[in-house]
Amino acid sequence: MKVMISVDIEGIAGIAHWDEALKPRDEYPAFRDLMTDEAIAACQGARAAGATEIFLRDAHQTARNLDISRLPEGVRVIRGWSGHPFKMLQELDESFDAVAMVGWHGAARDGGNPLSHTMTGRFADITLNDEPLSEYGLHARLAASVGVPVVFLSGDAAICAEARGINPAINTVETKVGRGASVVTLVPRDACARIEAGVASALATPRTDHAMPVAQAHRLDLRFPHHELAYQKSFYPGARLVAPDTIRVEADTIFEIARALCFM
Numbered sequence: 001m002k003v004m005i006s007v008d009i010e011g012i013a014g015i016a017h018w019d020e021a022l023k024p025r026d027e028y029p030a031f032r033d034l035m036t037d038e039a040i041a042a043c044q045g046a047r048a049a050g051a052t053e054i055f056l057r058d059a060h061q062t063a064r065n066l067d068i069s070r071l072p073e074g075v076r077v078i079r080g081w082s083g084h085p086f087k088m089l090q091e092l093d094e095s096f097d098a099v100a101m102v103g104w105h106g107a108a109r110d111g112g113n114p115l116s117h118t119m120t121g122r123f124a125d126i127t128l129n130d131e132p133l134s135e136y137g138l139h140a141r142l143a144a145s146v147g148v149p150v151v152f153l154s155g156d157a158a159i160c161a162e163a164r165g166i167n168p169a170i171n172t173v174e175t176k177v178g179r180g181a182s183v184v185t186l187v188p189r190d191a192c193a194r195i196e197a198g199v200a201s202a203l204a205t206p207r208t209d210h211a212m213p214v215a216q217a218h219r220l221d222l223r224f225p226h227h228e229l230a231y232q233k234s235f236y237p238g239a240r241l242v243a244p245d246t247i248r249v250e251a252d253t254i255f256e257i258a259r260a261l262c263f264m
């Protein structure tokens, strides 16, 4: 069994402020270590379920967060950004059996996490076919486009609920609930135990149980905080201004949407 585990930081247990999430701020190293702990727990769960190949995608900010010296033997790690539109799932293809997401978070404007955002965080609003688009929503569709289900997700309660709405068979671990600028959170030890058990249980379910998001047409609307930015980005091939601060990109495939987002 070949599995990709993609790890972000804004949805890990405890984290509540950008000072804890961004290199090189003072409080970041402690949370980079907790992110590594949750990644290790997920690897252990995957191994327990029989995963023979584990690709671990470091998927936050620089994509160089995880303390790789602490990772289990045999795991392959994907670090840095290549520019490939699969971004947080770079290297995923049809040869994989499943994706697990650890530390993921609510979409731009979502109240479920003080650190809610989608991709660069520069969008005031981002929707796909009139629904808010989260990083989970984008990457679950990219995974589906190569026939791979997202079977596990841990993160804030908002993104867990969104994932269950798309795929009722997904196994989720809610690490915390956001309340304005605060969080009500599990302690890291409990989060890691639940992640290890959750990944193991998720990989034991048949992949055919998992619903995968599909659409025949994709309409991406991006609202920028400044109209000047929208005007500039409207020159991306196929993009058009639909309001002074908003552009629209329409495409048949989710890959084309992901490609456009690389240039926004």
Ligand SMILES: [Zn+2]
Pocket: 008, 009, 010, 059, 060, 061
């Ligand atoms: Zn992140």
